[in-house]
Amino acid sequence: MAESPITARDKDFATWYQDVVLQGDMAEPAEIVKGCMVIKPNGYAVWEILQRELDTRFKATGHQNIYLPLLIPQSFLKKEAEHIEGFAPELAVVTIAGGKELEEPYVIRPTSETIVGHFFAKWVQSYRDLPLLYNQWANVIRWELRTRMFLRTTEFLWQEGHTAHATHEEAIEETLRMLDVYAEVAEDVMAMPVIKGAKSRAEKFAGALRSFSIEAMMQNGYALQAGTSHDLAQNFGKAFDVQFQTKEGKLDYVWQTSWGVSTRLIGGLIMTHSDDKGLVLPPKVAPVKAVIVPIFRKEEERSAVMEVATKLARELGAHVDTREGQSPGAKFFHWERRGIPVVFELGPRDVASGNIVLKRRDTGSKEVIPQTEAAAKLAHTLEAMQKHLFETAKQRRADNTILANSIEEVESILRDVTAEKGGGKFVMAHLKDDPANDARIKEFKASVRNIPSVDEFDGPGKCILTGETVDRRVVIAKSY
RNA sequence: CGGGCUGUAGCGCAGCCUGGUAGCGCGCUUGCUUGGGGUGCAAGAGGUCCCGGGUUCGAAUCCCGGCAGCCCGACCA
Numbered sequence A: 001m002a003e004s005p006i007t008a009r010d011k012d013f014a015t016w017y018q019d020v021v022l023q024g025d026m027a028e029p030a031e032i033v034k035g036c037m038v039i040k041p042n043g044y045a046v047w048e049i050l051q052r053e054l055d056t057r058f059k060a061t062g063h064q065n066i067y068l069p070l071l072i073p074q075s076f077l078k079k080e081a082e083h084i085e086g087f088a089p090e091l092a093v094v095t096i097a098g099g100k101e102l103e104e105p106y107v108i109r110p111t112s113e114t115i116v117g118h119f120f121a122k123w124v125q126s127y128r129d130l131p132l133l134y135n136q137w138a139n140v141i142r143w144e145l146r147t148r149m150f151l152r153t154t155e156f157l158w159q160e161g162h163t164a165h166a167t168h169e170e171a172i173e174e175t176l177r178m179l180d181v182y183a184e185v186a187e188d189v190m191a192m193p194v195i196k197g198a199k200s201r202a203e204k205f206a207g208a209l210r211s212f213s214i215e216a217m218m219q220n221g222y223a224l225q226a227g228t229s230h231d232l233a234q235n236f237g238k239a240f241d242v243q244f245q246t247k248e249g250k251l252d253y254v255w256q257t258s259w260g261v262s263t264r265l266i267g268g269l270i271m272t273h274s275d276d277k278g279l280v281l282p283p284k285v286a287p288v289k290a291v292i293v294p295i296f297r298k299e300e301e302r303s304a305v306m307e308v309a310t311k312l313a314r315e316l317g318a319h320v321d322t323r324e325g326q327s328p329g330a331k332f333f334h335w336e337r338r339g340i341p342v343v344f345e346l347g348p349r350d351v352a353s354g355n356i357v358l359k360r361r362d363t364g365s366k367e368v369i370p371q372t373e374a375a376a377k378l379a380h381t382l383e384a385m386q387k388h389l390f391e392t393a394k395q396r397r398a399d400n401t402i403l404a405n406s407i408e409e410v411e412s413i414l415r416d417v418t419a420e421k422g423g424g425k426f427v428m429a430h431l432k433d434d435p436a437n438d439a440r441i442k443e444f445k446a447s448v449r450n451i452p453s454v455d456e457f458d459g460p461g462k463c464i465l466t467g468e469t470v471d472r473r474v475v476i477a478k479s480y
Numbered sequence B: 001c002g003g004g005c006u007g008u009a010g011c012g013c014a015g016c017c018u019g020g021u022a023g024c025g026c027g028c029u030u031g032c033u034u035g036g037g038g039u040g041c042a043a044g045a046g047g048u049c050c051c052g053g054g055u056u057c058g059a060a061u062c063c064c065g066g067c068a069g070c071c072c073g074a075c076c077a
Helices: A015-024 A041-060 A083-092 A114-124 A168-189 A234-237 A264-273 A298-315 A328-337 A346-355 A371-399 A407-414 A435-442
Strands: A030-033 A037-039 A072-073 A092-097 A100-108 A132-141 A155-165 A194-199 A210-217 A223-233 A243-245 A251-255 A255-262 A290-295 A342-346 A357-360 A367-370 A401-403 A427-432 A445-451 A473-477
Touching: A037 A041, A037 A083, A037 A155, A041 A132, A041 A155, A041 A168, A041 A264, A083 A234, A114 A132, A114 A155, A114 A168, A114 A234, A132 A194, A132 A251, A155 A168, A155 A346, A168 A194, A168 A210, A168 A223, A168 A328, A210 A264, A210 A371, A210 A473, A223 A264, A234 A255, A243 A357, A255 A264, A264 A371, A290 A298, A290 A328, A298 A342, A298 A346, A298 A371, A342 A346, A342 A371, A346 A357, A357 A371, A371 A401, A401 A445, A407 A427, A407 A473, A435 A445
Parallel strands: A290 A342, A401 A427
Antiparallel strands: A030 A037, A072 A100, A092 A100, A132 A155, A155 A255, A194 A210, A194 A445, A210 A223, A223 A255, A243 A251, A342 A357, A357 A367, A427 A473, A445 A473
8 A cells, every 4th residue: 555544633533533444454353234333353352451441440339230121012112211212212122023913012122221210119128138239241222213333223232230239329429430431441541531520411321310421522613422321210210119128117119220331431541642653552451562573684693583583572672573575664664554552673783782762652752762671661652552542632622712701602602613624622612511512412413512620710600591690601512 | 214425356446427348455265475564476266237117239337116225414422
């Protein structure tokens, strides 16, 4: 290929993104067929790392993994009115099985609150059975009108936590605790800064009392809801009759929560860090952190270089690119496109001098270092890179966040923003949490992303639509 | 469901307007060469030109009808 298929960011952000994800000889994380995604080894390895990071945190907070059925009797979904109303348009339904029409169709799970409700009702009798702290790793199907690789696919992989508690306070605590876990993984592992906050009433999960989200800003200024956590109150408890006897001997319904993140995180990762050369992976999510590219001409050089390369690879935990018939230049490109954080170059000159060349993916800087210091330098570089990627993303978000004090201001900032041109913004404005106000914002093809848990701005102010005093600014942005 | 675009080798595309032997780049195979940022050369393999019909001596090309995919919008993790 004569040139990088990825040219300029401003060419078209959507195209740029697709190029990074799809380009045949580039990162190859995935392909798409009829809205359904095939995740290839490179992409799945990243998912496995995210799974591990999340799962250890779930376990550390007392959760256990379970597995629930893919097919849910349709009647289950109908038990919670708001839930079925919210999900009905995107359900895939199985009406024929075993060659004949079913008396009651199955729904392919779009999420598992209903079947969880059904089983919680069987499993809970007493306050002594509570809390139930479960998590499921699964796939779900949502028949969306438009798919976008990793960000919105018909089928996606996710984890969904489902818990039941004796009191609302405890459930709220759980909801916020898991939101914190998501924010921690997003920021500390993925180097993707997020804003924690409550969804507006108009944007909350169908069936929840309150929903919370972490919102990240992509490189084009669009928002991405990267994780959600819901306070389901007693809505599902009542719909599925999940009752228990309290310490005082009275009957009460359980207070439930649910929370999830999906393979969408991978899309967020790509859209946060990657550049025109391809994928950029923060070290903590890179399946391979360092690669050594050996360089040699003659046979005696080859054996000398390979000997040192093999020894260093063991010390560094690096992969040696031993492929025959590929020039070093071709190999550098190969790993660069795949987002490998550090590539070492090792040739006869280095073997003679006891040095090695270290190149980092994010800044592109190259440095000659003594082989004896390679391990320490690698560890240091990976750490610096992780931090640098996070700071860069955070700075970009700060640069693209604007305070607005009137609806006209909000409109003028958002009006001409499109996904192709880029240039989205987070607009911070005082806005009362009322579906009517959300509707006004929708006119600008934007939405209230969330009401931040932590106010980083100027505290209370007058709602730009109703004039009522609200206690902080909300995030308004175009989103994926 | 609206609007736009595209279906030609594994991938990316040209050819179509103006009908006349199926092409290019990358990738792949073999050999030599090369190697500090996509080595170079040579020889190869690889096709239902989306499908159906029509016009014509002759259709990838023109006409009609299908189908599929992509992008944009409405819906959403």
